[in-house]
Amino acid sequence: MQIDHKEEFRPKIVAFCCNWCSYAGADLAGSSRLSYPADVKIIRVPCSCRVNPMFLLRAFERGADGVILCGCHPGDCHYSTGNYYTRRRMTLLFSLLEFIGIEKERVRVEWVSAAEGAKFSETMNDFVKTVGSLGRNIRLGDLRCRN
Amino acid sequence: MQRIGVFVCHCGSNIAATVDVKQLVAYVKSEPGVVYANDYPYMCSEAGQAMIAEAIQNERLSGIVVCSCSPRMHEATFRKCAAGAGLNPYMVEIANIREQCSWIHKDMETATQKALVLARAAIAKVNLSTPLQEGESPVTKRALVIGGGIAGIQTALDIAEAGYEVDIVERTPSIGGRMAQLDKTFPTLDCSACILTPKMVEAAAHEKITLYTYSEVEKVSGFVGDFTVDIRKKARSVDADKCTGCGACQEKCPSKKAPDAFNRGLKMRSAIYTPFAQAVPNVPVIDRETCIHFQTGKCGLCAKVCQAQAIDYTQEDAIITRKYGAIVAATGFDMIKLDHYDEYAYSQSPDVITSLELERLMNAAGPTGGHLERLSDHRQPKEIVFIQCVGSRCADDRGKSYCSKICCMYTAKHAMLIREKYPDTKVTVFYIDVRTPGKNFDEFYRRAVEEYHVDYIKGQVGKVAPQPDGRLLVQGVDLLDARQLQIEADLVVLAAAIEPSEGVRPLAGMLTAGIDTNDFLTEAHPKLRPVESATAGIFLSGTCQGPKDIPETVSQAGAAAVKVIGLLAKDRLRTNPCTAMPDVLACNGCSACANVCPYGAITYEEKEVAAPGGRETRRVAVVNSALCQGCGACTVACPSGAMDLQGFSNRQIIAEVDAICR
Amino acid sequence: MTKSEYAAARIEEISSTNPYRCMKCGKCSASCPTFSEMDIKPHQFVSYVLHDDVETLAASKSLWKCLGCFACVERCPRDVKPGRIIDAARQLVLRQRGNSYLSADEISKMEADLPPQLLVSAFRRW
Numbered sequence: 044m045q046i047d048h049k050e051e052f053r054p055k056i057v058a059f060c061c062n063w064c065s066y067a068g069a070d071l072a073g074s075s076r077l078s079y080p081a082d083v084k085i086i087r088v089p090c091s092c093r094v095n096p097m098f099l100l101r102a103f104e105r106g107a108d109g110v111i112l113c114g115c116h117p118g119d120c121h122y123s124t125g126n127y128y129t130r131r132r133m134t135l136l137f138s139l140l141e142f143i144g145i146e147k148e149r150v151r152v153e154w155v156s157a158a159e160g161a162k163f164s165e166t167m168n169d170f171v172k173t174v175g176s177l178g179r180n181i182r183l184g185d186l187r188c189r190n
Numbered sequence: 191m192q193r194i195g196v197f198v199c200h201c202g203s204n205i206a207a208t209v210d211v212k213q214l215v216a217y218v219k220s221e222p223g224v225v226y227a228n229d230y231p232y233m234c235s236e237a238g239q240a241m242i243a244e245a246i247q248n249e250r251l252s253g254i255v256v257c258s259c260s261p262r263m264h265e266a267t268f269r270k271c272a273a274g275a276g277l278n279p280y281m282v283e284i285a286n287i288r289e290q291c292s293w294i295h296k297d298m299e300t301a302t303q304k305a306l307v308l309a310r311a312a313i314a315k316v317n318l319s320t321p322l323q324e325g326e327s328p329v330t331k332r333a334l335v336i337g338g339g340i341a342g343i344q345t346a347l348d349i350a351e352a353g354y355e356v357d358i359v360e361r362t363p364s365i366g367g368r369m370a371q372l373d374k375t376f377p378t379l380d381c382s383a384c385i386l387t388p389k390m391v392e393a394a395a396h397e398k399i400t401l402y403t404y405s406e407v408e409k410v411s412g413f414v415g416d417f418t419v420d421i422r423k424k425a426r427s428v429d430a431d432k433c434t435g436c437g438a439c440q441e442k443c444p445s446k447k448a449p450d451a452f453n454r455g456l457k458m459r460s461a462i463y464t465p466f467a468q469a470v471p472n473v474p475v476i477d478r479e480t481c482i483h484f485q486t487g488k489c490g491l492c493a494k495v496c497q498a499q500a501i502d503y504t505q506e507d508a509i510i511t512r513k514y515g516a517i518v519a520a521t522g523f524d525m526i527k528l529d530h531y532d533e534y535a536y537s538q539s540p541d542v543i544t545s546l547e548l549e550r551l552m553n554a555a556g557p558t559g560g561h562l563e564r565l566s567d568h569r570q571p572k573e574i575v576f577i578q579c580v581g582s583r584c585a586d587d588r589g590k591s592y593c594s595k596i597c598c599m600y601t602a603k604h605a606m607l608i609r610e611k612y613p614d615t616k617v618t619v620f621y622i623d624v625r626t627p628g629k630n631f632d633e634f635y636r637r638a639v640e641e642y643h644v645d646y647i648k649g650q651v652g653k654v655a656p657q658p659d660g661r662l663l664v665q666g667v668d669l670l671d672a673r674q675l676q677i678e679a680d681l682v683v684l685a686a687a688i689e690p691s692e693g694v695r696p697l698a699g700m701l702t703a704g705i706d707t708n709d710f711l712t713e714a715h716p717k718l719r720p721v722e723s724a725t726a727g728i729f730l731s732g733t734c735q736g737p738k739d740i741p742e743t744v745s746q747a748g749a750a751a752v753k754v755i756g757l758l759a760k761d762r763l764r765t766n767p768c769t770a771m772p773d774v775l776a777c778n779g780c781s782a783c784a785n786v787c788p789y790g791a792i793t794y795e796e797k798e799v800a801a802p803g804g805r806e807t808r809r810v811a812v813v814n815s816a817l818c819q820g821c822g823a824c825t826v827a828c829p830s831g832a833m834d835l836q837g838f839s840n841r842q843i844i845a846e847v848d849a850i851c852r
Numbered sequence: 853m854t855k856s857e858y859a860a861a862r863i864e865e866i867s868s869t870n871p872y873r874c875m876k877c878g879k880c881s882a883s884c885p886t887f888s889e890m891d892i893k894p895h896q897f898v899s900y901v902l903h904d905d906v907e908t909l910a911a912s913k914s915l916w917k918c919l920g921c922f923a924c925v926e927r928c929p930r931d932v933k934p935g936r937i938i939d940a941a942r943q944l945v946l947r948q949r950g951n952s953y954l955s956a957d958e959i960s961k962m963e964a965d966l967p968p969q970l971l972v973s974a975f976r977r978w
Contacts, residue, residue: 057850070260073289081295081304084311084850085286087261089768089838092786093822101844105851122821123704123714123724123788132826164294640872645902648876670876671896 054108054174056083058167059098061091063121064156065113071160072167079167083111090114091152092125096136099150103183109149109174113163116154126154146177192317195226195251196309197242199233199258201288206231208292210302214257217306221313225249234264242268243275253281253316257309259288278321280767280837285312307850314849315842322767322836327816329415330515331758334359336407336697339367340386340740341732341747342520343393348751350398354758357512358393359421360403361693362451364469365390367522371452371546373553375740376603377634383468383555390470404475408509410517410700413816414727415763417514425505427476428462432500435472439492439501440464448480450557454547456565457557462492462501467555476501516754517701519711519723520731520747523688526581530588534577534684535654540565541662542654542682545597548604562608564681566660571615571680574608575664576601577651578621581687590687590708595737597685598625602638604683609642618645618677620666628739647675654682688737702790703728710736721750724788726817729753768837769818770825772811774799776832779809783824783833791817792824859906859944866940869933871898880924880934890914894924894934901937909941916942 060066066087072079088094091114099110112133114126133152140147151170155163196218200206211229219227226249230238233256245251254277256268261284269279287305295301333349335342338360346356358365369375370390372382393399402421409420443460450459452466461481464474482489483503493501525546528536536542541564543551554560563570578597581589598621605617624646626632638644649667657663657678664677690709698705703723704712711734714722721730731750732743757763772783774797784792791814798807811833822835834840853861864871880894881887892900892912900909909915918938925935 055851057847066260067262070262070286070289073260073293076293078294078296081291081300084304084307085290086311086843086846086850088822088843089835090821090823092826093835093838093843095826095840095843098843098847102847102851105848107847107851118716121715122819122823123712125788125821125823128786128823128826636873636875639875640870643872646876668899671899 052175052178053080053082054171054179055106056080056109056111056167056171056174057102057107058083058085059088059091059094059110059112060085060155061093061114061121061125062087062089064115064119064154065091065163067157068113068155068159068163071157072164073160075160077160077164079164080171082171083167090120090122090125091129092122092132094129096132096139099136100183103145103149103180104185106180106184108177108180109151109170111151111153111166111170113153113155113166116156119156143182145180145182148173148177149180192223192252192319193225193250194221194223194313194316195242195245195249195254196221196224196228196313197233197238197245197254197256197258198227198229198287198309199238199256200229200231201233201259201292202231205258205288205292208295208298208301209287209305210298213302214287214305214309218255218309218313221310223253223317224313226251233258234267239267239271242271246272246275246277251277253277253283253319255283255285255309255312255316257285257287257305257312260284260286260290280322281316281319283312283316283319285309310852311846311849314845318839318842318845320836324767325765325815326762327413327415327765328762329758329760330417330513331355332357332512332514333516333518333754333758334407334417334419334512334514335518335520335731337367337520337522337691337732337734338362338365338393338401338403339520339522339732340369340389341522341734341743342367342518343389344744344747345518345520345731345751345754346399347389347393347396348748349754349758350396352751352755352758353398354755355398355400357400357402357421357514359405359407360401361406362465363404363426363463363473363475364465364471365393365401365403366466366468366470368546369740370466370468371454371549371553373549373556374603374607376599377628377630379603379607387468387470390468394470401471402510403471405510407697407700412513413814414725415515415757415816417517417727419512419514419517421510421512423508423510424475425478425507426473427478427481427501427503427505428474429500429502429505430471430473432498433473433496434498434500435464436497437464437474438495438497440474442491442495444489444491445480445482448477453550453557454544456547456550476503516727516729516757518729518731518750518754519694519697519701519703519734520750521691521694521697521734523733523737524691525686526590526689528580528684528686531580531684533653534580534651534682535656535662536684539654539656539662539682541571541656541660541680542684544684544686545600545604546686548683552604552607562612564660569680570612573616573677573679574618574681574683575651575662575666575677575679576605576617576619576683576685578619578685579650579687580684582685583622584687590689592708592737593625594685594688595625596688596739598635599628599631599739601683601685602626602635602644605644606638606642609638609644616645617642618647618679620647620649620651622648622650628741649675654679688733690734694734701725701728703730704788710734721746721753725790726819727757763816765816766818766820767815768820768835769815770813770820770822771834771836772813772828773832773834774810776830777810777828778830778832779811780829782827782829783811786823786827787818788821788823789817789819791815791819854904856904856906859910860901860904862944863901863906863937863940866943867933867936869931869936871901871932871937873930874898874932875930877929879927879929880932883923883927885921885923886917886919889917894938897934897937897941898932906941906944909938910945914938915945918942
């Protein structure tokens with residue numbers, strides 16, 4: 044078997060961003076031309092609390108190498124308390140991932156406000172680096188979905 | 191199967207310089223459901239929109255994807271364009287290939303590959319989209335204000351001036367609230383009654399305002415634009431239409447042993463009473479607990495002296511049911527009880543008083559006619575100690591964790607007024623911090639120190655001990671000089687913390703309005719929506735939301751009124767169609783969704799649903815789409831997956847995930 | 853007017869300061885080079901005047917430890933001038949001593965560890 048060293052590993056990253064803060068933060072990163080790797084693909088949701096932990100597991104199953112969930116800062120949620128629910132649910136998910144032996148660094152929760160374009164870009168750069176160093180997600184991937 | 195059209199925008203060169211738009215068009219044509227794809231230099235331009243509209247009609251498109259800038263920029267534009275062409279606006283999806291692609295990537299190959307993924311995710315989502323209809327609900331053009339203090343009066347006046355009907359419900363026999371009890375107001379030292387009573391009269395006389403005094407809100411149902419409220423009008427035992435307010439009944443009433451709440455219990459009042467001379471309405475009520483007639487069946491003196499024959503012992507509570515479009519909570523504050531502060535000897539000595547009691551003692555209409563005196567021996571105090579932060583900024587359960595905000599200013603006012611009127615009085619203030627943010631506030635406090643020589647001592651009082659000679663030994667500390675002080679005081683005034691009025695918690699429950707651990711009603715957003723409750727149609731005015739002084743209360747009252755007017759000005763409310771939607775077949779009525787809903791939008795109903803082997807009647811969730819704001823918290827909380835969010839359904843999001851990971 | 857009230861009034865007069873203006877920010881103590889040598893600290897001077905307790909102030913070590921650099925006077929945001937207050941207190945003490953306010957060997961007898969700058973400043977001012 045030949046290993047092609049030239050092809051660099053590019054992780055697949057799914058980012059869930061809440062409509063009011065983080066998605067706007069991502070837009071600001073864009074309009075400020077603050078680049079981050081193209082591996083990050085954003086899905087817009089009304090609130091971080093719309094994100095079912097099952098969506099994250101689904102992403103892993105389908106071959107994602109990392110999933111990041113961004114919401115408003117605690118106390119700033121457009122829906123008052125949505126991100127508090129997110130925080131609790133994701134804490135549970137982290138325990139689950141740990142329990143089943145998945146590096147919990149593959150999942151991250153970050154609070155990014157609409158004014159934090161720079162933070163969004165930095166966060167994504169850092170997350171891609173982290174996930175890149177962890178390598179391909181093999182354990183959770185559904186073999187039938189491998190391409 | 192959907193018939194999807196994909197429209198790729200060049201955005202001049204903003205997108206086209208980095209993303210190969212032609213390749214993108216060619217690629218999306220092979221995606222499932224796509225029957226049409228094209229590109230254009232400026233999709234948001236009139237010509238671009240015409241191209242979309244034409245394609246929708248010619249190709250009989252059932253959904254479109256626009257690959258362009260952020261949906262925060264032009265989603266509304268393209269939705270409107272689609273609606274114009276006869277396509278449901280919620281069948282439009284935007285793939286953000288500018289802010290989140292072309293602008294952050296330099297390499298054309300990378301950017302184009304990412305744009306393909308973003309486009310196919312949007313296509314996957316539209317494949318599962320369903321047309322959504324914006325709901326409509328009617329607006330009852332009448333507002334209810336709960337609480338008749340300065341906040342409620344100001345809100346009601348502002349709403350009424352805009353031409354809408356307003357009802358004020360006030361629990362006590364008169365409007366006026368706390369402000370009516372005050373003597374002077376900071377920082378201008380104008381008399382409180384002089385600026386308040388004209389407003390009370392104006393509210394009472396306003397043709398658009400109806401006062402329900404001695405009344406309470408008993409039940410609230412409905413939602414924004416369409417609330418139904420039951421108001422309990424307590425029996426006054428006096429016919430308000432006949433009463434002339436002459437006051438003869440109060441004068442003649444032989445029962446004078448009820449503590450006068452308006453005077454903070456510093457005085458006794460008659461069983462038939464108006465709380466104060468300028469009461470609005472100037473109609474007394476009979477306190478049935480202390481009235482001899484109601485207790486023993488005898489007396490009846492008030493009925494005898496009343497020339498207008500207004501006394502009506504048979505009157506009963508009445509329930510008034512009314513519809514409102516908006517409700518404003520203006521329930522105000524009270525001072526905390528000082529039962530747990532034994533060290534200040536509040537319950538041991540009549541000469542240890544709260545600041546609100548001092549207001550009454552200094553008020554010309556108060557129990558002493560405005561003469562400052564000790565309640566124990568009626569001597570004029572020569573040495574007065576003020577203690578700040580009594581129960582404010584306390585981490586323990588004796589007090590409140592917050593700063594009551596108004597005490598620093600009113601204490602400076604009291605100290606100054608006392609030094610002005612009785613220059614031979616020594617006034618000492620023990621403080622932790624002096625907090626005077628506000629226009630002309632710090633100057634006011636400095637005047638108390640510099641002109642009136644009020645002695646401000648940084649430090650607290652450890653104990654107040656009543657002495658055999660009737661004086662009070664105050665033991666405090668001067669932290670800056672690091673010495674303990676013993677002061678022989680004649681009068682000690684406690685700046686007790688303020689707390690929301692009693693009964694606000696059950697009221698919040700009725701209104702489904704948010705409330706914090708301190709019982710203050712919670713605003714929808716601490717910075718950007720400070721006068722609205724998170725529950726649509728419920729607004730906050732004054733100290734029910736947090737400690738405030740009069741200027742701030744009046745500003746907030748006006749702000750709340752504007753929000754109400756904005757709501758009432760609409761004939762019908764359009765509701766966001768992206769709301770939660772339960773699948774009754776999967777719902778088992780467990781309440782998990784209602785528990786996380788910040789808006790109280792979810793209720794339960796017994797419904798007949800299909801079940802294995804026939805039909806059954808079961809408790810299932812019902813979402814009120816007028817209240818639901820579409821956050822989606824319930825969709826995740828639902829253990830059976832019965833709850834879904836329209837416009838962001840589980841299937842749609844999963845399809846996006848799959849499309850991205852493909 | 854009691855004796856102590858009179859003394860306090862004299863201090864205000866000599867120093868031409870208004871101690872009521874003080875808002876207790878501590879800028880004076882923060883600026884003082886001999887802070888650690890003093891028993892009553894510069895920010896406390898005003899309160900002794902306000903509480904008519906010049907006697908304690910006059911008996912304090914601080915009276916002789918102040919260098920008279922006037923950093924506190926320069927930097928006071930309320931124009932209270934604690935340096936002038938302590939100066940005034942010193943002057944009151946010295947005036948009570950009669951014609952010859954101060955002689956060099958007297959100073960050295962008062963405190964063994966006085967900094968030499970003090971001698972200079974003491975003589976410079978009277």
